[in-house]
Every structure is written in C-alpha cells, then in structure tokens.
Amino acid sequence: MTVRARGTSPSRPVDGEVSSTRRRGGGGRRGRPGRLGPLGRLGRLGRRRRPDRPWTDPRDLWSESLAGVLARPVRSVLTTLGTVLGIGTLVVTIGVAATAANQIVGRFDALTATSVSVVVPTPPPGSLDPPLVRWRGVDAVRRLAGVESVAALSDSENTSNIQVKANDVVAPGTVSGQTLSIVAAEATLPAAVRGTMTTGRFFDAGDIERHERVAVLGDQAARLLGIGDVRDAPAVFFNGQSFTVVGVLGGFRREQRLSASVILPPTTAADRVGLKEVTRVLVNTSLGAAAQVARQAPIALAPGHGESLTVLAPPDLSRARKGVEGDVDGLFLVLGLVSLVVGAIGIANVTLVTVMERVGEIGLRRALGASRRQVAAQFLAESTTIGLLGGVVGAALGVAVVVGVAGVRQWTPVLDPRLALGAPVTGALVGLVAGLYPSLRAARMEPVDALRAPS
Known part of the structure; x- marks a missing residue:
C-alpha cells in the first residue's frame, strides 16, 4: 500500500518541485519544461533589461535655460550686473595695474637703469x-x-x-x-x-x-x-x-x-x-x-x-620689472576678487529665489518623468548662462576702461589677451559654482510635495 499526503496526486508534483519523470526524461509530456516556483519567476523578472533612462539633448537644455533667463528680463539684468561689475573690476584692476607698472618700469629704465x-x-x-x-x-x-x-x-x-x-x-x-x-x-x-x-x-x-x-x-x-x-x-x-x-x-x-x-x-x-x-x-x-x-x-x-x-x-631690469608688476597687481587684485565674490553671491541668491518660485514647474517636470539630474542641470545651465553673459559684458567694459584711462594719461595700454578671453570663462565658472546649492535643492524636491506646494 502506497501512502501519500492528502491533496496530492501522483501525476502532479508539489509546486516548486520538478517532476521525477521530467528529470529522468520519461513519463508525462515529453519535452515539457518543469514549472518554476515564485522565487524562480522573480529571478527571471530580475534578469529582464531595464528601460533606458530619460536623456535630454544639450541643445534643448540650452534653449530652456535661455528661455528661463529671458522670462524675467529685469531680474536677469540685475543679477547679471553683479557679475559684470565683478569681471569688469577684475579686468580693469589687472589691466590698469599692468599699464601703470609698465609706465613705472619705463621711467625706471630711462632714469635709473642707465646711470652708473x-x-x-x-x-x-x-x-x-x-x-x-x-x-x-x-x-x-x-x-x-x-x-x-x-x-x-x-x-x-x-x-x-x-x-x-x-x-x-x-x-x-x-x-x-x-x-x-x-x-x-x-x-x-x-x-x-x-x-x-x-x-x-x-x-x-x-x-x-x-x-x-x-x-x-x-x-x-x-x-x-x-x-x-x-x-x-x-x-x-x-x-x-x-x-x-x-x-x-x-x-x-x-x-x-x-x-x-x-x-x-x-x-x-x-x-x-x-x-x-x-x-x-x-x-x-x-x-x-x-x-x-x-x-x-x-x-x-x-x-x-x-x-x-x-x-x-x-x-637687473627683468627682476625690477617683475617686482613692480607683482606689487601693483597684488594691490589691485584683491578689489577685483571681492567684487567677483559679491557677484557670485548675487547669482546664488537670485537662483535660489527662482527655485522657490518655480516649485510647481519642478513638480510637473518630475511627474512627467524628468530625473533629479535633469532638474539640477536645468538650473545650473541658467546660472551658468547668467555668469557667461556677465563675463562677456564685463570683459568688454573692462577693456574699454583700461584703454580710456591709458589714453587720458597718454600711456601705452597693456592688456593680456588671455585675460580678455578668459573673463567670460571665469564668469561662467562663477555662475556654475553659484548655482550648485539652488540646483541641488531643486533636485531634492519630491514630485508630490512640489505639486502640493502653493504656487
């Protein structure tokens, strides 16, 4: 007499086990695979390919950031003004310092460097x-x-x-x-x-x-x-x-x-x-x-x-020239850096205010599938754009002031091309650094909380 548990059938194995006839290759339906239990099905689902993460075209990101800047023109102009003053002051101080140092060293050359x-x-x-x-x-x-x-x-x-x-x-x-x-x-x-x-x-x-x-x-x-x-x-x-x-x-x-x-x-x-x-x-x-x-x-x-x-x-004239230029540059460089820091603080402050005003927009973007990285990149692009525009305008104004001062004093203007070309890059970096905290704060918002927040 064969004894079996209640509710079982000799022709159907317990769920989660493979039929003995399937293991031996005989009995039942030949070639039918054994059934997998719940753990097996989860393992199969876990091995499925994940869908691709959403990706934003850099051109779309740039156009959106430019649209965000132009949406509030007065505020953007006032924010850019801080970077313009910082970059312009930096270019003016370094340019005027180099021009004055060249004039001082020129007089030193004419009077002292020829006397023995x-x-x-x-x-x-x-x-x-x-x-x-x-x-x-x-x-x-x-x-x-x-x-x-x-x-x-x-x-x-x-x-x-x-x-x-x-x-x-x-x-x-x-x-x-x-x-x-x-x-x-x-x-x-x-x-x-x-x-x-x-x-x-x-x-x-x-x-x-x-x-x-x-x-x-x-x-x-x-x-x-x-x-x-x-x-x-x-x-x-x-x-x-x-x-x-x-x-x-x-x-x-x-x-x-x-x-x-x-x-x-x-x-x-x-x-x-x-x-x-x-x-x-x-x-x-x-x-x-x-x-x-x-x-x-x-x-x-x-x-x-x-x-x-x-x-x-x-x-030695070369040492004297370097000494004079170093002293004058060090004296005026501090003022330019202070102005640049003030401009960076202004960009960070305005970008943070913009994030607080656009909470509903952030929630809608997240609900439509935008990732945290994309939200952060959006606000970083806007602050970088403001810094870049401020750098371009500040560099142009700074060069004009240096040339004007040299013309009034009848000096020869001395400008390093790397300074004029690097000023917009510096402005963009200032905007990028200034927008880090506001962009991170925007990225950390949950879609549900952002949509519920008052607009």
Missing part, C-alpha cells in the same frame, strides 16, 4: 702713491661701447660746508652768507647730471686750461645767494677769494645735491681750494648697456687696480 657711478677712494693724508684715477683718465671710459656721457667730480669733507657770500660788503641786518658745498667738475657735467643751464653758460675747456677763477652755481645755491642773472658778472666770495659766476645750472635728474653747490673748474679748484683727486665718475649709458659698462669702467679708469674702485650699478 664709480666711487674712487681718497688716498690717506701724506701718501706718496699716485692717484688711482686722473682727470684725463676719464677719456678711456668715453670710448667704451654704450657710453653716452661721462663727467668726473671731486669733493671732500673739508669743502662740504663753506661759508659763501654774494658780496664782500658787510651790512647791518643782511645775511652775511650761506653754507654751501664746493666741488670741482669737468666741463661735461651738465650732460652727465642731465641738467640744463637756466642762465649763462658752463665753463669750457679754455677756462679749465687758463685756470680761470670762474664758478657755476646750482639753482638752489643761486636762489639762496640772491643771484638770478649773470649778465652783470656777479661774484661769490669764500675763503677770502672771489670767483665770477658765469652761469646757473638747474634741472638735475642725477646728483640733485649739486643744486646747492658751487662748481669750479678742476684746475681752479686744485689751485684755490685743494681739490685735486677725482673722487667720483658719473656715467650715463644707453638702455641695456649699464651692466656691461659697470664691469668695464673700473678697468678703463684704473688698469690693474680696478678692484679698488666701487661701482654703483642699477639692478
């Missing part, structure tokens, strides 16, 4: 050694390549404070004299100090050769002594001697201290004051030749003893 000074040590008192540099030895420097003008000077501590008077008459209530410096110089001194004769003339080679008792006053010394015209051959008096003033030298662009000095010919200074040895040599070079002249001048002035001379040469 050679200091000659004074021999100790009572020394029998010949002087390192003679007055006629300066001609060797004039023959160097790149040299434009040279002049030798002689001064000392004993002649730095001499009581000089414009007349030899002592009158009650009048100033008896002024304390001035007495120096000796070559006839080429006006060109070496880049000065001009305001009145009269400078002594020449004939005056030097004849040991004439003539003098040239610096413009400040002439004002202190009350001498404004030399047509009447005024005289100055010091150390009990008189010297005829033949001219007044002014406009010093080098050695401004000579403006308060009495300048004598070398021969006259050696005879009357005791200034015999050359103590300094002033050299003016063409632009770019200062370094070479600074190396060659000591050898030309004192062959074999060039290391005893001290050369004062300008610093």
